[in-house]
Amino acid sequence: MARARDLVKIYGEGDAQVNALAGVSAEFRRGELTAIMGPSGSGKSTFMHCMAALDTPTSGSVEIDGVEIAGLKDKALTRLRRDRIGFVFQSFNLVPTLTAEENITLPLDIAGAKLDKDWYERIIDTVGLRARLRHKPSELSGGQQQRVACARALVSRPAIVFADEPTGNLDSQASAEILSFLRRSVDEFGQTIVMVTHEPSAAAHADRVLFLADGRIVGELLEPTAATVLEQMAAHDPAQRVS
Amino acid sequence: MRRVTMAGIRGHWLRFLLTSLSVLLGVAFVAGTLVLTDSLDRTFTGIFSQANKGTDVYVSGAEGATAIDGTNLRSGLPLTLEAELERLPDVRRAAPELAGSAILVGKDGTAVRNGGAPTLSFSWLDDDPVLEVVDGRAPRGPGEIAVEEGTLQKAGLTVGDRTRVVVGPRVMDVKIVASVRFGALAGTTLVLFDEPTSVNLFAPDGTTAAFQVQGNPGVSQEALVGQVQQVLPPTAEAITGEAKTEKDTATMRQALGFINTFLLVFAGISLVVGGFIIVNTFSMLIAQRTRELALLRAIGAGAGQVVRMVLAEAVAIGLVGGLVGLGAGVGLAAALQAALTSFGLEVSGGLPVSARTVIVSLLLGLVVTVVAAAVPAIRASRIAPIAAMRDDVAMPEKGLRRRALWATALLLLGLAAVAPALRLEGTGSNASQVAVVLLLFAAFAVGAPALARPVIAVVGAPFAALSRSVGRMARGNALRNPRRTAATASALMIGLALVSAVSVLSASATESTKSLVNQLVRADLVLEGGFTGMSDGITDAVRRVGGVKSVAGLRAVPLDVDGAPQLAVGSDAAALADAVDVQMRSGTLDVLDDGKVLVSESLAKDEDLDVGSTLSGVVGSLPDAKLTVGGVFADNPAIGSSMVIPAKLAEQAVPAPQRADMLAYVVLDPGADAAKVRAAVVDAVKPYVVVSVQDRDEFINAQSDQIEQLLMTIYVLLALSVVIAVLGIVNTLALSVFERTREIGLLRAVGLSRSQLRRMITLESVYTALFGAVLGAVLGLGIGVFMQHVLVDEGLTDLVVPTGSLVTVLVLSAIVGIVAAVLPAVRATRLNILKAISVD
Structure with a gap:
């Protein structure tokens, strides 16, 4: 569904040069929820931004749904993001002037595409927002806002959804709701999701966890639990102590 | 705090410039008017002191009523008074003022004249201190004239040429025998006859309006006045030459006063509009910097210090705007001089920048900016530090209901005032007419934020239908802060209210003229001179x-x-x-x-x-x-x-x-x-x-053309308020784009293309512009209809609503919106998505 090969991203020049990605290759399969973990500065966000066509790698290739994105112009990249990729950011996910419903259908509206009514209804029911559709974002709680964002990410049936710390700003109950929703969309709809997180409990919802450090993939964990994730984190980052 | 202020200005220099621009335009108008006034003054002081050169005492008949050109009609004095005056011991010489209008026919057979400037003639005197002979000799008899060199040049003639001069009903064949220099004449043409011919032409009944008296060296003007008065008949008066020059200048100043009034009105409009923009900009600047200000408060800055800091920025903006405005004003004065010259009034006074002009310009820029910035500054200082430190602070927004109520009250008051003003007849109700117009303006200005939602819903409908999400978001953005949108649109509102009021009045005037001429004039031809x-x-x-x-x-x-x-x-x-x-x-x-x-x-x-x-x-x-x-x-x-x-x-x-x-x-x-x-x-x-000969249709057209010309002048000046309006919209949009950086990043991330983003910002701008235009058009229409009713007695009998021009104005406003959006849209589309998303 999505593949990265030898991704390198270098910021700055000379002494100030930073190798954010030092050759990352990975593959994300259909119907799989992958968590990406790593300490600050490990390159996990840069990796996700390059995968999601928000940033261009210095070298290497990214393929989304069979499309090689290297060399695509802004217009084509925009269209790719609109039609093939869904996004959930940590915060500020919604357009404040639009209602929840309008926010959800935004990618389709922008594309001028027709709404698949059945699909839409199913998503609304899954995120449980039916009663709140006519509200503006400012009238929704943080958890509800993230659920709207998740629904928006799914509505255009993207090939892949990227979630950047989707639960970073939420309390534990709201986090649990979002994570279970992501899980269900993988299980029930066969959605492919890549999620960047630093919380082991969030990563435990994934099918697989990739660990990044210093711009490289340093480990992979299948069928993770919170405990095994913590163990791995400690192994890859000696500085990180488990309290 | 000074360092923080300076850093603030450096950090927002673009906005600083834009805001200064709005102050600048208002100040430029005022400075331009003042410079032009001084320049006109200098021109005429120069002309009159030249004309009165060698005149120590000016003797004139009793003062009559004031003629249209501002001069006084005087009862005549007998020409024989000259001899009596010359008999006085200290009088060196006395000369009757033999002057009148004489039109020189140029080489091409047409009249030599500069627009409305006088076509003057007076008599040739040997050794006249006023004139300098450039070429030729004194004219003798009715067949010879001397011509001022500038006039001669304009006529395309030279000394020795033959031509005609029209004096009253007489057409005289003449030979040009001399060219003389007078100095600056402000466009006046000048022809000289010898004394007997001048007496014939300008004093046929043996009386003249005035005498110029020159004293012997060493005799003061005042002493001479005393001597002269002894021989004067009781209906005559004598003043010193200096007093005469002053009087002439004052008369001219009064006659040209309308130019100043006219310009100052527009200066006032641009300052009010500029003030709106300043309030708006500072409100936004402060809203945006709430956190910064709160941080300052949290680390111990007092509320007063915050206010002072904001006001210090305002002072800087006011000074820059005032200074540059002063410079622009000098340019404007130069342009106006050129315009006056094309109307026949040659201004030769240069571009004097007096201390008064400098002080008034700077003070004006300063006061307007500081007053406009004070309200948002005080509001900012009232925000509790801790509230401002939180994530999504908004400036406290009062509900719009109270505004709507106020606006309705003002409107009703205005309408209540309209009723009696309509019934009042004659000229006594001027004050109440002005009051009505001001009340209507106030009602619209206060009520605009409350009207933003319904009006933009209507004007936005066709665009929203064209592009659903983009149109809807643009509308949402325009309505996000109705106060801000209304303040931004107000510049356009004021300008367009005036434009539509003027166009209603002029269309009505044209139509009224037509029907009046058709009804009342039975003549077949009309002669105009x-x-x-x-x-x-x-x-x-x-x-x-x-x-x-x-x-x-x-x-x-x-x-x-x-x-x-x-x-x-x-x-x-x-x-x-x-x-x-x-x-x-x-x-x-x-x-x-x-x-x-x-x-x-x-x-x-x-x-x-x-x-x-x-x-x-x-x-x-x-x-x-x-x-x-x-x-x-x-x-x-x-x-x-x-x-x-x-x-x-x-x-x-x-x-x-x-x-x-x-x-x-x-x-x-x-x-x-x-x-x-x-x-x-x-x-x-x-x-x-x-003399022109017109049949009825031509006469009607000529009248309409005059109205059109006046209208064009007003339009040109109003164009400046539109320029300010564009600046205001650019300013607001630029700030909005800045404020919404994250949102724009998000939209781009979920697939909004650059062209869609551009369209969204353009639409927001167009909505704002159309909102102002619609309000302005409605307001102007109301004022126009009201004024037409008031002026029915003055001949404005037919009401015509020029739908065509109103539609044009609305379309132009939409274009204004599109133009204003160009820069902010470019800026928005250049935003780096990643940086935009992660911005604080």
Whole structure:
């Protein structure tokens, strides 16, 4: 569904040069929820931004749904993001002037595409927002806002959804709701999701966890639990102590 | 705190510039007006001190009424006074002022003139201190003239050429024998005859309006005045040459005062509009920097310090705007001088920047900016530090309901004031008219935020239908802060309210003129003599043309009579009755032949006059004339005054050189061949160069053209308020884009293309512009309709709503919106998505 090969991203020049990605290759399969973990500065966000066509790698290739994105112009990249990729950011996910419903259908509206009514209804029911559709974002709680964002990410049936710390700003109950929703969309709809997180409990919802450090993939964990994730984190980052 | 202020300005220098620009334009207008005033002053002081050079004492007849050109009509003094004056021991010489209008015919056969500037002639004196002979010799006899060098150049003639000069009814074949230098003349043309010819032309009855007296060296002007007064008849007065120069300059200043008033009105408009933008900008700047300000508060800055910091920025903006505005004002003055020159008024006073101009400009920029910034600054200081430190702070927004209530109250008050103002007649209700207009403006300005939602919903509908999500988001953005949108749109609102009011009035005026001419004027041809009018003899020449039944000349006679207008029209009964449909309410037209006067119905009503009433006062140069009302006529714009006096009285009241008809109506014999007679009339007036012959349609068109010209001038000036409006929208949009960086990043991430983003910002701008335009058009329409009702008595009988121009104005506003969006949109599309998303 999505593949990265030898991704390198270098910021700055000379002494100030930073190798954010030092050759990352990975593959994300259909119907799989992958968590990406790593300490600050490990390159996990840069990796996700390059995968999601928000940033261009210095070298290497990214393929989304069979499309090689290297060399695509802004217009084509925009269209790719609109039609093939869904996004959930940590915060500020919604357009404040639009209602929840309008926010959800935004990618389709922008594309001028027709709404698949059945699909839409199913998503609304899954995120449980039916009663709140006519509200503006400012009238929704943080958890509800993230659920709207998740629904928006799914509505255009993207090939892949990227979630950047989707639960970073939420309390534990709201986090649990979002994570279970992501899980269900993988299980029930066969959605492919890549999620960047630093919380082991969030990563435990994934099918697989990739660990990044210093711009490289340093480990992979299948069928993770919170405990095994913590163990791995400690192994890859000696500085990180488990309290 | 100073360091923080400076850092603030450096950090937002673009906004700083934009805000300064809005101050700049207002100040530029004021500075330009002041510079132009000083320059005109210098021009005329120069001209008059040149003209009065060598005049130590100026002797003139008793002062009469003030003529249209601002000069006073005076009773004549006998020419024999010259000898008496010269007999005085300290008088070196005395000379009668033999001056009048003389039109030089240029090489191409047309009149040599600069727009409305005078065409002057006076007599040649040997050793005249006023003149310097460039070339040639003194003119002798009626066949020779000297011409001022600038006039000569404009005529395309040189010394030795033969041409014609039109003085009143006389067309004289002359030879140019000299070229003289006078100095600056402000466009006036100047021709000189020898003294006997001048006496013939300008003092045929042996009297003159004034004498110029030069004293012996060492005699003070004041002492000379004392001596001169001993020989003067009681109706004459003597003043010093210096006093004369001052008086002339003051008169001219007053006559040109309307230019200043006109410009200052626009300066006021641009300052008010600029003020709106400043309030707006500072509100936004502060909203955006709430966290920064709160941080300052949290680390111990007092509320007062925060206010002072913001005000310090305002001072900087005001000073920069004031300074640059001053410079721009000098440029504006130069442009206005060029414009005046094209109207025939050559301004030779340079571009003097006086201390007053500098002080007024800087103070104005400063005061307007600081006052406008004070409100948002105080509001900012009231935010609790801890509230501001939180994530998504918004400036506290009061509900719009209270505003809507206030606006409604003002509107009702305005409407309540409209009713009596409509009923009031005559000129006494000027103040209440202004009050009504101001109330309507206030209601719209206060109510605009509450109107933003419904109006933008309507104007946005077609665009929203075209592109659903983009249109909807643009509308949402425009409505996100209705106050801000309203303040931004207000600049356009004010400008367009004035434009539409003016266009309603001018369309109504054009239509009214047409129907008035059709209803009231029976004449077949209309003669017009331009600014100088037509002298006696021209009308006589036309009367002699075969096929012409009668000619009714309308002669302007200045009055200073209690309860009477400033100008009366002199005419004779039979010709007037032929040419104009005069409806008599009481009495008959024939009373004019008995020496009685006619008054209009509204004048009769206002002053409580009726047949038999008497008036007394100054009529032209007659110091105490008695007038008896012989009839009352229905108000009639074709007559052009509310009082008609007998032609004979007009003749006595106005000295021969100043006698002129503004307009003459020509009626043809029934059954005459109109085309043939017209050709003969054209031939008859041809020698007089400046007289135009128009049939009714041409006359109507000429009147409309005048209105159009006035309109164009107003449009050009209003264009400046549109420029300010564009700046305001650019400013607001730029800030909005900045504030919404994260949102724009998000939209781009989820797939909004650059062109869609551009469209979204453009639409927001267009909505704002159209909102202002719609409000302005409605307001202007209301004011226009109201003023037309008020002015029905002044001849504005027909109401015309120029739908075409209003639609054009709306379309232009949409274009204004598109133009204003260009820069902010470019900026938005250049945003790096990743950086935008992660911005704080």
